[in-house]
Amino acid sequence: MSFNQFDFPESPLQVISHPLLKQKNITLTVKRDDLHHPHIAGNKWRKLKYNLIKMQQERKAAFLTFSGPFSNHLYAVSMACKLFSLEGNVIIRGPHLDENNPTIRMARACGVKLHTVDRATYRLRYQESYLNELQQQFAHCHLIPEGGSNQFAMLGLKELAQSLPKSDYIMCATGSGGTLAGLINASSCKTSIIGIAVLKQAEYLNSDILRLAPKAANQSNWQLMCDFHDGGYGKFSAELWQFCQTMRKNYNLPLEPIYSGKLFYALWHLLEQDFFAPGSHITAIHTGGLQGLDGLRYRKLISH
Ligand SMILES: Cc1ncc(COP(=O)(O)O)c(C=O)c1O
Numbered sequence: 001m002s003f004n005q006f007d008f009p010e011s012p013l014q015v016i017s018h019p020l021l022k023q024k025n026i027t028l029t030v031k032r033d034d035l036h037h038p039h040i041a042g043n044k045w046r047k048l049k050y051n052l053i054k055m056q057q058e059r060k061a062a063f064l065t066f067s068g069p070f071s072n073h074l075y076a077v078s079m080a081c082k083l084f085s086l087e088g089n090v091i092i093r094g095p096h097l098d099e100n101n102p103t104i105r106m107a108r109a110c111g112v113k114l115h116t117v118d119r120a121t122y123r124l125r126y127q128e129s130y131l132n133e134l135q136q137q138f139a140h141c142h143l144i145p146e147g148g149s150n151q152f153a154m155l156g157l158k159e160l161a162q163s164l165p166k167s168d169y170i171m172c173a174t175g176s177g178g179t180l181a182g183l184i185n186a187s188s189c190k191t192s193i194i195g196i197a198v199l200k201q202a203e204y205l206n207s208d209i210l211r212l213a214p215k216a217a218n219q220s221n222w223q224l225m226c227d228f229h230d231g232g233y234g235k236f237s238a239e240l241w242q243f244c245q246t247m248r249k250n251y252n253l254p255l256e257p258i259y260s261g262k263l264f265y266a267l268w269h270l271l272e273q274d275f276f277a278p279g280s281h282i283t284a285i286h287t288g289g290l291q292g293l294d295g296l297r298y299r300k301l302i303s304h
Contacts, residue, residue, distance in 0.1 A: 005083075005084070006049055006052065006053065008036060008037055008038075008045075010036070010163045011031060011032050011033045011034075011035050011036035011163075012032045012035060013029050013030070013031060013032070013165065013283075014029065014030045014032050014252070014253065015027070015028070015029050015030075016028045016029075016030060016251055016253065017251075018251060020268065020271050020272070021271070024271055024274065024276065024278060025278040025279055026271065026276050026278070026279075026280055026281075026282060027280070027281045027282070028267075028282050028284065029165055029167070029281070029282070029283045029284070030253060030283075030284050030285075030286050031160070031163070031164060031283055031284070031285045031286060032286050033045075033046070033160065033285055033286055033287055033288060034254070034260075034286045034287070034288040034289070034290060039079045039083060040076045040079050040080060040083075041072070041076070041288030041289065041290065041291065042072070042286065042287040042288020042289060043157070043160075043172075043178075043179045043285070043287040043288065044072055044073060044075075044076030044148060044288060045076070045156070046153070046156035046157050046159065046160050046179075046182070047147075047148035047149060047150075047152075047153035047156055047157070047178060047179075048076060048077070048080055048144075048148055048153075048156070049155075049156040049159075050152040050153065050155040050156050051063070051142065051144050051148065051150070051152045051153065052080065052084060052086075053152075054142060054152050055086075055142045058142065060140065060141065060142045061085070061086055061087060062086060062087035062088070062089065062138070062140050062141045062142070063077070063086060063087075063088060063089065063141050063142045063143070063144055064089040064090075064091070064134060064138045064141035064142070064143050064144070065077055065088075065089070065090055065091070065143070065144040065145070065146065065148070066090070066091045066092075066122070066125045066145065066146040067090050067091075067092055067093070067146060068092070068093045069092060069093065069094075069097060069098065069101055069103065069104055070101060070103050070292065070295040071103065071146075071147075072259075072288065072289045072291060072292060073146065073147050073148055074090060074092070074103050074104075074107055074112075075103050075106055075107075075291045076148070077090065077112065077144070077148075078106055078107040078109075078110035078112045079106075079110060081110050081111060081112050082109075082110035082111065087113070087140075087141075088110070088111070088112040088113065089112070089113045089115060089138055089141055090107070090112055090113070090114050090115065091115050091117055091122070091125065091134070092114045092115065092116050092117070093117065093119060093122040094116035094117060094118055094119075094122075095116065095117075095118040095119070096116070097114065097116055100298070101295065101298060102291075102294040102295055102298055103291065103294070103295055106291075125145075125146055126145075131143070145176075146176070147175055147176040147178060148178065149176040149177065149178025149179075149181070149208075149212065150178075150212075151212070153178050153182065154178075154181065154182045154185055154212060154213075156182070157178070157179060157181075157182020157183060157185070157186065158182060158185065158186040160182065160183070160186075160285070161182065161183050161185070161186035161187050162186060164187075164283050165281070165283060166281070167191055167281050167282060167283040168191065168192065168276075168277070168280040168281050168282065169191065169192045169193075169194060169276060169280060169281075169282040169283070170183055170187060170191055170192070170193045170194070170282075170283050170284075170285070171193075171194045171195075171196065171263060171267060171282060171283070171284045171285065172194075172195055172196070172263065172284070172285040172287060173195070173196050173198055173259040173260060173262055173263040173285075173287055174195035174196060174197045174198065174202065174205065174224060175198055175199065175233075175259065176205070176208065177195065177205040177206075177208045177209040177212065177224070178212060179195075179285070179287060180193065180195035180209055180222070180224065181208075181209045181212035181213035181216065182212070182213070183285075184209070184213045184215070184216045184219065184221075184222045185212075185213045185215065185216075189219055189221050190221070191221060192221050192222070192223075193221060193222040193223075194222070194223055194224075194225060195209075195222075195223070195224045195225065196225050196228050196262055196263045196266040196267075197224055197225065197226045197228070197229055198229055198233060198258060198259055198262045199229055199232060199233035200229045200231075200232040200233065201226070202224065202226045202229065203224070203226055205224060206224055209224065225266065228262055228265065228266035228269070229262070230257075230262060230265070233258075234258060236257035236258070236261065236262070240257050240261055240262065240265050241257050241261070241302060243255075243261065243264070243265050243268070244256065244257050244260075244261040244264075244265075247264060253286075254290055256289050256290055256292045256293050256296070257296070257302075258289060258292050258296075259287055259288075259289045259292075260286055260287060260288075260289060260290075263284060263285075263287075264284065267282070267284060
């Protein structure tokens with residue numbers, strides 16, 4: 001593994017011109033982190049980078065992580081495995097695997113070892129006794145949680161926060177809360193930091209965010225918005241998908257409906273509701289995830 005391979009030029013910033021933004025006198029810049037790494041998109045690279053560096057420091061060339069069968073995390077760790085010649089072990093939610101699923105095909109092509117478990121076993125993935133058992137079985141592996149949100153991820157997200165323009169609001173999609181926590185950790189307390197939860201009943205994530213960003217307990221400049229999940233994790237309305245397509249076609253902003261689409265759809269609702277003070281500058285993080293479109297097409301949840 002060679003670590004100069006880990007430094008990439010910062011991802012571009014894209015300023016969006018849209019009549020609603022003009023009408024409300026809001027500047028919107030998108031941090032196109034989906035373009036940051038050539039193969040490992042968005043927040044996945046930010047989270048993996050310092051996990052890989054930790055592995056190098058500990059002279060480990062193998063990792064163990066957890067994933068669902070279509071996830072961006074699985075795609076990212078598979079790519080990392082291939083690019084950096086690592087042994088990748090993934091405990092994957094089964095009980096059966098569809099070998100034609102495009103994300104699984106990618107993982108197989110990258111040589112990742114997929115260890116299928118049933119749903120009940122998969123639910124144990126945060127339990128200490130289960131993790132201890134796995135750590136014994138995979139003693140040569142660096143452990144990365146599902147989604148990659150751990151203390152090493154915070155270091156990569158700090159780099160993201162430091163690369164952003166001065167903003168009144170920073171917004172991101174929230175799944176595990178890691179990205180939001182990293183942004184809270186490393187941003188000015190004069191900036192409002194808003195996470196848009198992509199899953200239903202996501203209030204429980206607040207405690208996970210506090211665990212990763214203890215300073216958040218003493219700050220009131222952040223919030224997790226839980227009303228924009230559009231039906232729950234992996235679910236989305238025809239309107240939301242239509243919005244994603246319009247943003248790609250008319251504003252050159254590619255979105256998928258599971259993460260980035262929900263973020264921007266929420267942002268547009270908030271604009272309409274005059275949530276943002278006129279004259280404000282918003283920076284929205286495009287956290288990647290566009291590979292997920294293949295999985296949605298494969299499952300015929302979208303048609304093109
Ligand atoms: C594309 C994309 N955006 C956003 C998120 C949410 O990030 P976090 O889990 O750090 O909240 C994820 C993953 O979970 C993701 O894959």
